[in-house]
Amino acid sequence: MSEGKGVWVFSENADLTLEMLGKGREIADKVGAELAAVVIGSNAADWANELVKYGADKVYLVDNAMFGRFQAEAYLSVLHNLVVNYKPETVLIGSTKNGKPLAARLATRLEVGCVPDCSRLGVDEKGRLVGERITYGGNAVAKLTFKTKPQIVTVPSRAFEKPQPKKRSGQVVKLDLKAEQAKTEVVETKPLETSSVRIEEAEAIVSCGRGLEKKEDRVLLDELAAVLCGQVGCSRPLAEDRKWFSEWVGLSGHKVKPKLYIACGISGVIQHVAGIRDAKVVVAINKDEQAPIFEVADYGVVGNLYEILPALKEALKKQLQ
């Protein structure tokens, strides 16, 4: 059994697993450790082999029909068993709705610390693993490290780049592990109606806030978004209070990283701003020249979005020809 400095990644989400392998490779190389992925699933051997191409030196494969879909207690007991046996130093877990409680429970079972939702992660000059997370409602960024091992980190979707697959060699270790009795039962699953493209993946986002007067007026945003090959988003009040949208951009909603974010009629409360921290260029359009959004924008236009948006659409069309 190998003990030491291993860096592990686990997520029930395929994309997130690959993204974490990219980041995990970087950390493992820096501390001179082996990178391993844990795969818990059913008929997952092909997937396990695939992960080697994305950087895994080793893949622990727990393949059983009973793991066909995520089950909290089963996955937790398998992961706990593996960590206790193989003693990785660092475990990255995908911060999904299922993954985060899994990480919290694993860390509790092991009596260790957990740093959740790291939007940035790296090894500092002292060799410490440091995770960065937004806290205090977007008012601060906390840099945190660990006093105990294994170090458990959760990683949100799209925080890190998916690596390019390469031809490389690695080892798939097949393990036959029993899971503990399930205490919860999924009685129904229905697909979620969301837009076909996820907003986290949009390269351009035209987003509106309270400045939008009527729900139908979003057509102005749709038209500009179409020219930009982007998507439409909104701030929390439009989704939570007015129910015009089902999802929103912000700390409690989607954290996005487009090349271009156009905030229209959005005042710019700190929770919203925290959600667009990783946008490359931010444009603010607002009637109120005192709106805080201008402080965190690259380009600001004081004006009426009902006039600016159609004009911007025309100007872009003309200049892009």
Next chain:
Amino acid sequence: MKRIIVCLKQAVDVTQLKVDPATRQLITASAPRKMSDFDKNALEEAVRLKEKNAGVEVVTVTVASEEAKTVLREALAMGADKAYVVNDAGLKDVDTLGTAHVLAEAIKKAGEFDLVLCGESSLDSFSGLVGSRVGELLSLPQVTSARKLSVEGDAVVGERTLEDSIETVKAKLPALVTVTREINQPRIPSLMMIMKASKKEIVTWTLADLAVDKAKLASKIEVVEVLAPKTERKRIRITGESVAEIADKLAKALIQEGVVKR
């Protein structure tokens, strides 16, 4: 079902938090405190379950290193029957695991229960770990991020929104459920409720009152820094004689930035 426990955090009101511009440090000591939003949803849900099921008692448990009476009074006014608070200066630097240990011990001491409700996350630190940690320490089945909740016989049924699906999960009581903000709109207590609440009991404990292993409260996390984010935006105002001129200038700037696809 007889007893519901709600874990309540007294959080820093992040909307009123000030930052020292010179050091980028947060001025948290003097910042106002309030009941963490998500926890308020958990409490509201507990009170609604109590209204639907006669004979149910709602009890709140809070862990703090400072006075939390205002939050507890509000909880009692919203409909909780009794509030427990563990207030101890020794809790100042506990992390999520330490907090969970204290909550779990306080819940055990508070007596039998059928359901533990927590907010999915807290308003200030926003780590979203404590609920699941408490559930794990108490060996309870968990339904996390519930946006709908009902009690059916000896089980709790919660609806949760995952990344690509909506899932309905059932867990046998006793269980722990964490709730999202979509689950309900918390009530604003009437003057009558506030007055009635002043007669309800707040029980204050210190760490010495609980069977907590002090060694387990040592923080497992080291804070390297907590600073306001740097704004590295250009803050260029685009002005012009007409809307068309402004739009032209903005379009040009965006194309030059290389953020618009040709």
